[in-house]
Amino acid sequence: MLYSDKVMEHFGNPRNVGVIEDADGIGEVGNPICGDVMKITISVADDRIDDIKFQTLGCGAAIATSSIVTEMAKGMTLDEAVAITKNQVAEELGGLPPAKMHCSVLATDGLKVAVDDYLVKHGREPIAGPVKSADPNFDPHEDEDDHAH
Amino acid sequence: MLYSDKVMEHFGNPRNVGVIEDADGIGEVGNPICGDVMKITISVADDRIDDIKFQTLGCGAAIATSSIVTEMAKGMTLDEAVAITKNQVAEELGGLPPAKMHCSVLATDGLKVAVDDYLVKHGREPIAGPVKSADPNFDPHEDEDDHAH
Amino acid sequence: MDRTVYLDYAATTPTDQRVVDAMLPFFTERFGNANSLYSLGRDAARALEDARERVASSIGAAAPDEIVFTAGGTESDNTAIIGLATAGGRAAGHVVVSAFEHHAVLEPAWWLGKHGFEVTEVQPRTDGTVHPDDLAAALRDDTVLVSVMHGNNEIGTLQPIAELAAAAHARGALFHTDAAQTLGKVDLGVAALGVDAASFSGHKIYGPKGTGVLYLKRGTRLAPYLIGGGQESKRRSGTQNVAGNVGFATALEIMDAERPTEAPRLTALRDRLVEGLLGRIEHARLNAADAPERLPHIANFVIPGVEGEAMLLHLDAAGIAVSTGSACSSGSLKPSHVLLAIGCPVEFAHGSLRVSLGRFTTAEDVDYLVDMLVPVAERLRSMNPLYEKTVAALVGHAG
Amino acid sequence: MDRTVYLDYAATTPTDQRVVDAMLPFFTERFGNANSLYSLGRDAARALEDARERVASSIGAAAPDEIVFTAGGTESDNTAIIGLATAGGRAAGHVVVSAFEHHAVLEPAWWLGKHGFEVTEVQPRTDGTVHPDDLAAALRDDTVLVSVMHGNNEIGTLQPIAELAAAAHARGALFHTDAAQTLGKVDLGVAALGVDAASFSGHKIYGPKGTGVLYLKRGTRLAPYLIGGGQESKRRSGTQNVAGNVGFATALEIMDAERPTEAPRLTALRDRLVEGLLGRIEHARLNAADAPERLPHIANFVIPGVEGEAMLLHLDAAGIAVSTGSACSSGSLKPSHVLLAIGCPVEFAHGSLRVSLGRFTTAEDVDYLVDMLVPVAERLRSMNPLYEKTVAALVGHAG
Numbered sequence A, B: 001m002l003y004s005d006k007v008m009e010h011f012g013n014p015r016n017v018g019v020i021e022d023a024d025g026i027g028e029v030g031n032p033i034c035g036d037v038m039k040i041t042i043s044v045a046d047d048r049i050d051d052i053k054f055q056t057l058g059c060g061a062a063i064a065t066s067s068i069v070t071e072m073a074k075g076m077t078l079d080e081a082v083a084i085t086k087n088q089v090a091e092e093l094g095g096l097p098p099a100k101m102h103c104s105v106l107a108t109d110g111l112k113v114a115v116d117d118y119l120v121k122h123g124r125e126p127i128a129g130p131v132k133s134a135d136p137n138f139d140p141h142e143d144e145d146d147h148a149h
Numbered sequence C, D: 001m002d003r004t005v006y007l008d009y010a011a012t013t014p015t016d017q018r019v020v021d022a023m024l025p026f027f028t029e030r031f032g033n034a035n036s037l038y039s040l041g042r043d044a045a046r047a048l049e050d051a052r053e054r055v056a057s058s059i060g061a062a063a064p065d066e067i068v069f070t071a072g073g074t075e076s077d078n079t080a081i082i083g084l085a086t087a088g089g090r091a092a093g094h095v096v097v098s099a100f101e102h103h104a105v106l107e108p109a110w111w112l113g114k115h116g117f118e119v120t121e122v123q124p125r126t127d128g129t130v131h132p133d134d135l136a137a138a139l140r141d142d143t144v145l146v147s148v149m150h151g152n153n154e155i156g157t158l159q160p161i162a163e164l165a166a167a168a169h170a171r172g173a174l175f176h177t178d179a180a181q182t183l184g185k186v187d188l189g190v191a192a193l194g195v196d197a198a199s200f201s202g203h204k205i206y207g208p209k210g211t212g213v214l215y216l217k218r219g220t221r222l223a224p225y226l227i228g229g230g231q232e233s234k235r236r237s238g239t240q241n242v243a244g245n246v247g248f249a250t251a252l253e254i255m256d257a258e259r260p261t262e263a264p265r266l267t268a269l270r271d272r273l274v275e276g277l278l279g280r281i282e283h284a285r286l287n288a289a290d291a292p293e294r295l296p297h298i299a300n301f302v303i304p305g306v307e308g309e310a311m312l313l314h315l316d317a318a319g320i321a322v323s324t325g326s327a328c329s330s331g332s333l334k335p336s337h338v339l340l341a342i343g344c345p346v347e348f349a350h351g352s353l354r355v356s357l358g359r360f361t362t363a364e365d366v367d368y369l370v371d372m373l374v375p376v377a378e379r380l381r382s383m384n385p386l387y388e389k390t391v392a393a394l395v396g397h398a399g
């Protein structure tokens, strides 16, 4: 399993680490049992993401996808931010190993939850459809063949 | 599978190769289907093996055991010659690989058949008991385990 | 990065230069097929038998033909578990393995479980040890095979194999041990252990990767796993890797020769590491700390609030090679089954750190690791949204 | 003995010095476990993936992940036969193999035959070839797998794999070929062959012993054979032999680079051998003489009235290494199953001589063999009590 240079760069120097005090929206996804937890805080102005910070407990890919998603989202309108797909995140990082694709889901989910939180807090219509992916900790290895000898 | 030096020496320089014309006794054992055929001819004087020669189609061990059995038998009384066991033949050669032990049976069988032939031709009592071993081409590998995975 | 500090000797070792030198002639000059009759083949066969004798003598086997050369620990384990259970065409029975075996044992046990056999996993206790009483309780009249590893590859605890084997034998079951991690590192006599079969791997003892040995006590029936030409006395088919097997034997002899000084040296280094790390990383814990016996070279820690892979990558950036969980399933999201088996909470199991020392490890290496780990743990904990909660829970627990 | 003439390249080859050189760094320096996350591990993983790409490109695979590294031809064959037949938990079905497969294919096929499957052996014809019509006649609606080797290791005949695979596919069966003897020696493209899986062995192509490859077409389901840590994308567990796999790839590239000159050179030498030997040894015959296609480097003879092992040992005394039957079951009394399958009478099959040429073979080597064989055959025939009968039978036959 090899990470791209870009993944390693974001992992080593993650952008926008931290917590925005008095954030307009907060998204927390994942759980420590699965080993991945991400918290995104955003401040919103004119329906744009004005500032964004994250904290992540997780693997290299979890940290790198968190970092890049904050970079991508910063300055975007809320609609644009919510539209970021896991594949865009992976692409932006120069690809992710197949076993790590779920991490990009964690990042986009975290962002969506934060935006949703902002919308709900401000009495607006929440995001249409499910906010979190069904199973961000989907294990790509589970589809393995029955061993027979 | 490694042959002893003595086996190799007898294989390379087999003693008593050939056929005694007008032999007193002839023993032929084995068959070409099994890949081993041995013919022993003996001349007998005073109930002793006066001269002995062999021809063998077979592997290194077949040739070496043929050679050594003729050396061992030469000068022996008929009773002594008939009493030579396959283990004595193998020992005399410094041992034989397990897969090749059947060859020493071929050699002792050939000798016995030749003596028996002499006895019968001379109107004497044949050797007591079976002359040839049950199955000189016994395959030591047949007892292999069932493969299971 | 200036410094390179390799501290993952339990994952693999460099092949010792003396081992490489011993192997080299068998690539280009003495290259015969050990099954060929002519002189080049006999030469290879002799080298192979010589290697077999050296291995047999090192592990105290009764005879060289108790040694079967394989292509690694995994193949030895697969062959032992499936081959012993199904020997003679047996298609059903009860098999017992410990829950913290290497996957090279667990997977074939599970395979048996799907193919006519019943499998029980015995849980080790929190001291990282499988207790003979627990094994005895798991045994049944129809138990045909028990497998408990000699030294655990993640936490380094040694198992009471002699007692466990005796318990298995008392119920008429065969006993196999995976000794990939202990070979060469502790005094290992198969007779003293009382096992019927044992697995070994070359690349854990400064030998080449892709080599292994299965010890098989005389008279033990085995259904061979790799089948074909009938090499290794019909117990393992495939043209023998003469260079590799000579390398294995040579590596083992070096281990044996150096153990009297190496084992205490590694033990001291390990103790220095444990003391240094626990002293400087808040809340860190040594896993299976109260094990009665442990390998000299492995220490496994939990660094609460830190995720293992991220820790590894930061240490890697400082030139340090260590591991988290077991090395063979990288990319896996599952926390170590070994740590879970000894009762480590799953959220902490994600933050495990296995340090394993070896022939080239120095005190400076160990100190360097601790020095580098301090800021890494701090940094990752500061990025962890749940860190305060975690600490609160820990302190609560500890209280 | 002054001269050493190795003429058993089909049994094994020396590892090319360039291959050894390519492997060396991976023993002592670049020794990481390819599954480890840190830089030494990633370096190993990169070398492994690079080797995988080179092999994939040589055999024309669609993608590198169609290449699974194994520990040899035998393991590749075992994995293919049992792993393809039982994929997805399948426990019954019909399997077809040719009767003159290597035992590394036959044994697993027989194993399947004892474990729920039905097995048909297709007979090759006397030209040493499995005819597509004969395969078609053996296929059934429930045939799940067909395996026919690409080049026969004893008689060197090439099989019409593309046609055979098409016949199998037309009936919905998978097709595997054992290409251990053809890799590097003929142009080999898995797409052109149309196979779903193919087995290769490193030590037949001047690579190290104990290395192999299983080609597995994308989308082909396989029950992995060696199980454990889940390496090789879960298709073959066990710490990868990085040095060995790099050696395999390097060896293959050298074969590819040299084939344009080497294949015609070997063909000419082989023809010189056949002509010389048949001209000077009375009653000698080339086996499968009327094969439509044959490997450049293998020629198999029957020397009637001569026993194979004795012939070998005498030639060995003259410094010549050749083989009789297949090399992997020395000590066996059984005549070659390959020769029997192509209709060679059993009494002649005991006197077979396989000569296989390679990179270091010269015209002088070939001439020397013939020169030395003449007195050996004479001597052994003179010791054969049945020789006159044999010749009479032969002359009768031939007439």
Ligand SMILES: Cc1ncc(COP(=O)(O)O)c(C=O)c1O
Pocket: C010, C071, C072, C073, C074, C075, C077, C102, C104, C149, C151, C152, C153, C178, C179, C180, C181, C201, C202, C203, C210, C211, C212, C328, D237, D238, D239
């Ligand atoms: C305890 C244990 N068993 C088995 C293995 C597998 O050995 P190998 O990598 O040689 O297949 C390993 C190491 O990977 C191990 O640590």
Ligand SMILES: Cc1ncc(COP(=O)(O)O)c(C=O)c1O
Pocket: C237, C238, C239, D010, D071, D072, D073, D074, D075, D077, D102, D104, D149, D151, D152, D153, D178, D179, D180, D181, D201, D202, D203, D210, D211, D212, D328
């Ligand atoms: C056709 C064929 N298949 C399989 C094998 C087995 O390969 P290995 O010796 O690498 O196990 C060989 C050679 O021994 C062979 O010639």
